[in-house]
Amino acid sequence: MKPIRLDMKYFGPFEDESIDFSSIKDSMFLISGRTGSGKTMIFDAITYALYGTLSTSDRMEGSVRSQFATDSDISRVKLTFEIRGSQYTVERTLSYQKEGRKTPVPPKAAIYDQEGEVLEGSINGVKEKVLGIIGLDADQFRQILILPQGEFKRLLVSSSESKQEILRTLFRTERFVHFEMRLNELKKEKLKSIELVESRVEELFSTLSANGDAELQKLIDAEYPTAAKRIEVIEEIGTTLGNRYRMLEEALQKLKQEATSLRETISRRERHNEQALKLASTKQELKDHEENAASIERLETAVRQYRKVKTVEYELRSEQDLIKQKEELETRLNTIDTGLKELETSGEALRQTLDKISRYREGYTKLVKWINSTERFVEDPRFRDMDGVLQSKMKERQNLASDIKAQEAKLAEVRQEDDSIHWEHAESEILRNELSASVAECRKMREWIERENKSAGYDGKKQTLEKEITELRKKMEDTETAIKKIQEDTGSMYSPEDKVHIEHLAGHLKKDGECPVCRQTVSVLPVARDYMSEEDEAELRALETKKQECGNALETAEKNLGIVDGILGSMERYDTEKLEKELEAEERHQNEVRKKIDDNHKRYDRKKQLDEEMRRLESSISDNRIRMNNAENAVEQQKSLKKEFSEQTQFETCEEFQREFQARQQKVSRYEKQQEEAEQERQRYREEKSRLEENRAAARRQLSEMSGQLEENTRVIDDFLKDNEFAGRNVLFSILKNTDVNEDEERIRAYHTQKDILKSRINDLESVLESTEEIPVEEDREKLSVLDKEIETKTNDNARLYARMQHNGNIKEKISDFAEKHEAELGEVDELVELVNAVSGKNEQKVSLERFVLTYYLDRILHIANIRLLEMTSHRYELRRSTGKSNRKTGLDIEVFDFYNNRARHISSLSGGETFQASLTLALALNEALQQESGGISLDTMLIDEGFGTLDPETLDMAISTLIELQTSGKMVGIISHVEELKERMENILEVKAVNERSTANFK
Structure with a gap:
C-alpha cells in the first residue's frame, strides 16, 4: 500500500x-x-x-x-x-x-x-x-x-505475553489455539461417548430376565469385567430358558388335541338340537301367518279398482284443468280489451304535448347558437378577473419604477465610495514579499542561534571530556607508578600460581642430566627460588585491572573528544548576542509589515465588498427593468382581452355574462329534457299498444283450441262411466286418491312369498332330522372349559417365556454392537489423547503447537533483524530469544548478546540509541517476515x-x-x-x- x-x-x-x-x-x-x-x-x-x-x-x-x-x-x-x-x-x-x-x-x-x-x-x-x-x-x-511515537520499541521491550498477542495478531496463530481447544473438546466428547457406551452396556445387562429362576438371577447380579464375559452369561441363560420352552410347548400340544376332539362332539350335538328347535318354531310361524288371509283379499279388490280407473286418469285431470284454464283465458281477454281503450285515451294527451314542443323549436335553436359562440369566455381563466389583474399589473409597474429609481441612487453612492478607496495589487505583492523575506531572515537567525547554542553545548562537552582525559591520564600514571614499585619490590619473584609448576619441574632436574622441556644438559641446578605473596599478587592484579579500565575509559573519552572536535570543526560559529539583537529588530520590522498588510487587506476587502455590491445593484436594476417591461406588456394584454370580451358578449363584466350564460344554458337543458321525455313516452305508447293487440289475438286462438280439446276429453270419460259401474266423476277421483297402492301390492306379494318360504323350510327340516328330541351337552361343555383354562395358562406361560428369551436375545445383539463400537472408539481415543498431549505441550519438550509456531516466527524475525543490527553496531550486538527457564508459558522474551563482553544482557541495559537501533531493525524484520509469510499482503510503505x-x-x-x-x-x-x-x-x-x-x- x-x-x-x-x-x-x-x-x-x-x-x-x-x-x-x-x-x-x-x-x-x-x-x-x-x-x-x-x-x-x-x-x-x-x-x-x-x-x-x-x-x-x-x-x-x-x-x-x-x-x-x-x-x-x-x-x-x-x-x-x-x-x-x-x-x-x-x-x-x-x-x-x-x-x-x-x-x-x-x-x-x-x-x-x-x-x-x-x-x-x-x-x-x-x-x-x-x-x-x-x-x-x-x-x-x-x-x-506505521511506527508511532511512543510505540516504536513496543515489540522489542514488551513482555513475553505481550509479544505473544502481537505475533498472534500479525501471523494469525490463534487458529492453532482454536485447533488445540477443538481437540480437547473432541477428546472430552469421545471419553464421554465411551462412558455412555459402558453405562449403556451395564444398563442393558441389568434388564436381562431370569424368568423367576434364582440361580439364573445370581448370574445376572454378578459383576463382569468385560462385555464379552457378559455375552457368555447371556448365552448360558438363553440355553437354559430354551430347554424349558420346548418342554412347555410339547405339553401344550397334547392339551390342544384333546380339546379339539371334545369341541367337535359338542358341535355335532348342538347342531341337532338347534334344527329340532327350528322346525317347531317354523310350524308355529306358518300358522300365525295364515290368520291374515281375509285382509289380504280386501287389499287385492281395492288394487284392481285403482288400476282400472288409472286408465282414464289423464282425461279426468285434463278435463278439470281445461275448464279452469278456459275461465281464466276469458277473464284475460276482457282485461286486454279494457287496457286498449285506456291506452287510446293517453295517446291523445301525448299528441297534444308533442305539438306544444314543436312550437318552441325556433327559440331553442337561437339559444344553442349563442351559447356555442360565447362558451370559450366561460372556460378561459383569463376572462374571470380581468379588471383585478389589470389593476395588479398597473400597480406592479408603478412599484418597479420606484424600486429602480432607489437602486440607481444607491449605485451612485457605492461607486463614489469605491472610487475613493486606493488599493494596488503590486503594493500588496511587495509587502508580502517583504514579509516573506523577513520571516525567512528570522527563521535563519533562529537557526543560527539554535546552532550556536548547540555548539555551546558541544563546547561544554569538550571541556568535560578534556578534564576527564586529564584525570584519567593522571590516574593511569599513578597506577603505572604503583605497578612499577611492586615489581621493583618483588624483583624476580615468581607468582604463587607458578610455584607448583616450577617446583615440579625442578624436582625432575639432575646435574649433567637432560632437561625434560628443552632437552639440553643441565650443568647447574637452580638455587632457592623466591615467590610473591598472595597479598602482593592480588594487589598487582588489582592495579593491572585498574590500569586496563583506565585505558579503556581513556580510549573511549579520546574517541568521543575526537567526534566532538569533528562536529565543532564542521560547524560555523556565530555571535549569539548580536544575532538576538538583530532578530529583535527584524521581528519589530516584521510586525510593522504585517500591520501594513492588514491595512491593505482591509482596503482590499472593502473594495471587494463594494464591487460585489455594485454588481448586485446593477444586476437587480437590470432584473427590475425586465420585470417592468413584462408588467407593461401584461397591462396591454389585459386591455386587449377586455375589449375582445365586450365586443363578443355585449357585457361589460364577466359576472353579468356568466349569470346570463347559466340562465340560457338552463333553458336549453329544460327544453332538451322535455323533448327527450316526450319521445320516450311516444315510444312506450307504441310498444304497449302493439303488445296488447298481440296478446288479444293469441288469447283468442288459445281459447278456440282449448274448447275442442275439452269436448274430446268429456266424451272419453262419459264412455268409461257407461262401460263400468261407477257412480259419477267424484267416485273416480276418490279412488285415485289412494296413494298407497304400491305398498298394498308389496304387502300382498310379501304375504304369499313368506307363506311359500315357511312351507319349504318345514319340508327341508323334516327331511334331515332322524328325531325331534333334544340331546344334552352340558357335561361335555364343562370338560371343555377346564381344558381351555389349562391351555390358556400354559400358552401365557410359554408366551412370557418366549418373550423373555427374545428380550435376552435383543440385549445380546445390542451389547455385541456396543462392544464392537467400544473397542473401535478406545483405539481412536488413545490416538486422540496422544495428539492432544503433543499439541498442548504435554510432551518431553513441554512446547505447545502455538508456542512452537510463535518461536519459529520470532526466530525468523530475529534472524532477519540481526543481519542489519550486526552491521549497524559493528558486529557488537545480536538479538536472541531467551532460552532460560521461565514460569511463563510463551517463552518469547528477547535478550541482547554483547560480543564485546561475550555474554547475554537484558534488553533494558541498552542505551537510548542502541534501543532505537534494535527497535528499527526488529520492525523492518517484522515487516519483511510478514510479507514473506502472507503473499497477498503488499507492504510497500x-x-x-x-x-x-x-x-x-x-x-x-x-x-x-x-x-x-x-x-x-x-x-x-x-x-x-x-x-x-x-x-x-x-x-x-x-x-x-x-x-x-x-x-x-x-x-x-
Whole structure:
C-alpha cells in the first residue's frame, strides 16, 4: 500500500490541505516542522481514512477535529492509495457534537475504485473492504506500516505475553489455539461417548430376565469385567430358558388335541338340537301367518279398482284443468280489451304535448347558437378577473419604477465610495514579499542561534571530556607508578600460581642430566627460588585491572573528544548576542509589515465588498427593468382581452355574462329534457299498444283450441262411466286418491312369498332330522372349559417365556454392537489423547503447537533483524530469544548478546540509541517476515515517527543507509524527526508550517 494523495479538511491543525505523494512514491522523505505543528497528524489522517482510527491506540477520534471548525464545517479525510497496480480512494467524515443537538453527528465513509465507482458506502462495509484490499486490520497496520511515537520499541521491550498477542495478531496463530481447544473438546466428547457406551452396556445387562429362576438371577447380579464375559452369561441363560420352552410347548400340544376332539362332539350335538328347535318354531310361524288371509283379499279388490280407473286418469285431470284454464283465458281477454281503450285515451294527451314542443323549436335553436359562440369566455381563466389583474399589473409597474429609481441612487453612492478607496495589487505583492523575506531572515537567525547554542553545548562537552582525559591520564600514571614499585619490590619473584609448576619441574632436574622441556644438559641446578605473596599478587592484579579500565575509559573519552572536535570543526560559529539583537529588530520590522498588510487587506476587502455590491445593484436594476417591461406588456394584454370580451358578449363584466350564460344554458337543458321525455313516452305508447293487440289475438286462438280439446276429453270419460259401474266423476277421483297402492301390492306379494318360504323350510327340516328330541351337552361343555383354562395358562406361560428369551436375545445383539463400537472408539481415543498431549505441550519438550509456531516466527524475525543490527553496531550486538527457564508459558522474551563482553544482557541495559537501533531493525524484520509469510499482503510503505534524536552521527548515518537500502527495494519510507542532519541527507522534505494555529504542508 502506497499513499498517492491525502486531503484533510478541518482535521487537527489543517483547515483545507492536500498532500501529493505521487512524485515520491518510491522514495524516502522527511516530515519536518516545529513541535506541535501537526506532523504526526498526517500519519493519523492516513490511518483514520483507512480504518476510522488513529495511528496511536491511546488517542480518540474526537481529539483530531480542528478547534477552529464551526458547527457548519465538516471534518473530512480523503486518501488515494495504490496497491498491486490498482488505485482506490477512501473518504471519511468525523463524528462531532453540534451545538443544540443531543446526539453527535454520525461519521460517514465511502470507498471508490479507480474509475470513481462506489464500492462500499457504509462504515462497516468500508471497514471490511479495506481489510480485504490491504489484508491488515488497524492494529496490524500500526504495528507494521506505521511506527508511532511512543510505540516504536513496543515489540522489542514488551513482555513475553505481550509479544505473544502481537505475533498472534500479525501471523494469525490463534487458529492453532482454536485447533488445540477443538481437540480437547473432541477428546472430552469421545471419553464421554465411551462412558455412555459402558453405562449403556451395564444398563442393558441389568434388564436381562431370569424368568423367576434364582440361580439364573445370581448370574445376572454378578459383576463382569468385560462385555464379552457378559455375552457368555447371556448365552448360558438363553440355553437354559430354551430347554424349558420346548418342554412347555410339547405339553401344550397334547392339551390342544384333546380339546379339539371334545369341541367337535359338542358341535355335532348342538347342531341337532338347534334344527329340532327350528322346525317347531317354523310350524308355529306358518300358522300365525295364515290368520291374515281375509285382509289380504280386501287389499287385492281395492288394487284392481285403482288400476282400472288409472286408465282414464289423464282425461279426468285434463278435463278439470281445461275448464279452469278456459275461465281464466276469458277473464284475460276482457282485461286486454279494457287496457286498449285506456291506452287510446293517453295517446291523445301525448299528441297534444308533442305539438306544444314543436312550437318552441325556433327559440331553442337561437339559444344553442349563442351559447356555442360565447362558451370559450366561460372556460378561459383569463376572462374571470380581468379588471383585478389589470389593476395588479398597473400597480406592479408603478412599484418597479420606484424600486429602480432607489437602486440607481444607491449605485451612485457605492461607486463614489469605491472610487475613493486606493488599493494596488503590486503594493500588496511587495509587502508580502517583504514579509516573506523577513520571516525567512528570522527563521535563519533562529537557526543560527539554535546552532550556536548547540555548539555551546558541544563546547561544554569538550571541556568535560578534556578534564576527564586529564584525570584519567593522571590516574593511569599513578597506577603505572604503583605497578612499577611492586615489581621493583618483588624483583624476580615468581607468582604463587607458578610455584607448583616450577617446583615440579625442578624436582625432575639432575646435574649433567637432560632437561625434560628443552632437552639440553643441565650443568647447574637452580638455587632457592623466591615467590610473591598472595597479598602482593592480588594487589598487582588489582592495579593491572585498574590500569586496563583506565585505558579503556581513556580510549573511549579520546574517541568521543575526537567526534566532538569533528562536529565543532564542521560547524560555523556565530555571535549569539548580536544575532538576538538583530532578530529583535527584524521581528519589530516584521510586525510593522504585517500591520501594513492588514491595512491593505482591509482596503482590499472593502473594495471587494463594494464591487460585489455594485454588481448586485446593477444586476437587480437590470432584473427590475425586465420585470417592468413584462408588467407593461401584461397591462396591454389585459386591455386587449377586455375589449375582445365586450365586443363578443355585449357585457361589460364577466359576472353579468356568466349569470346570463347559466340562465340560457338552463333553458336549453329544460327544453332538451322535455323533448327527450316526450319521445320516450311516444315510444312506450307504441310498444304497449302493439303488445296488447298481440296478446288479444293469441288469447283468442288459445281459447278456440282449448274448447275442442275439452269436448274430446268429456266424451272419453262419459264412455268409461257407461262401460263400468261407477257412480259419477267424484267416485273416480276418490279412488285415485289412494296413494298407497304400491305398498298394498308389496304387502300382498310379501304375504304369499313368506307363506311359500315357511312351507319349504318345514319340508327341508323334516327331511334331515332322524328325531325331534333334544340331546344334552352340558357335561361335555364343562370338560371343555377346564381344558381351555389349562391351555390358556400354559400358552401365557410359554408366551412370557418366549418373550423373555427374545428380550435376552435383543440385549445380546445390542451389547455385541456396543462392544464392537467400544473397542473401535478406545483405539481412536488413545490416538486422540496422544495428539492432544503433543499439541498442548504435554510432551518431553513441554512446547505447545502455538508456542512452537510463535518461536519459529520470532526466530525468523530475529534472524532477519540481526543481519542489519550486526552491521549497524559493528558486529557488537545480536538479538536472541531467551532460552532460560521461565514460569511463563510463551517463552518469547528477547535478550541482547554483547560480543564485546561475550555474554547475554537484558534488553533494558541498552542505551537510548542502541534501543532505537534494535527497535528499527526488529520492525523492518517484522515487516519483511510478514510479507514473506502472507503473499497477498503488499507492504510497500513504512512511516516512522521520531527516535533518531538519540543516535550519534555514526549510528544515525548507519540507520539512514539502512532505510535508503530499504527504499531502493521499492518501498516508500517516511520519517518524522527534528534531527537537523536528516534535513541535509534527505532530498524530499515535507515541511509542515503552523501560523495562527493553522498548519500547511508542502514538499520542497
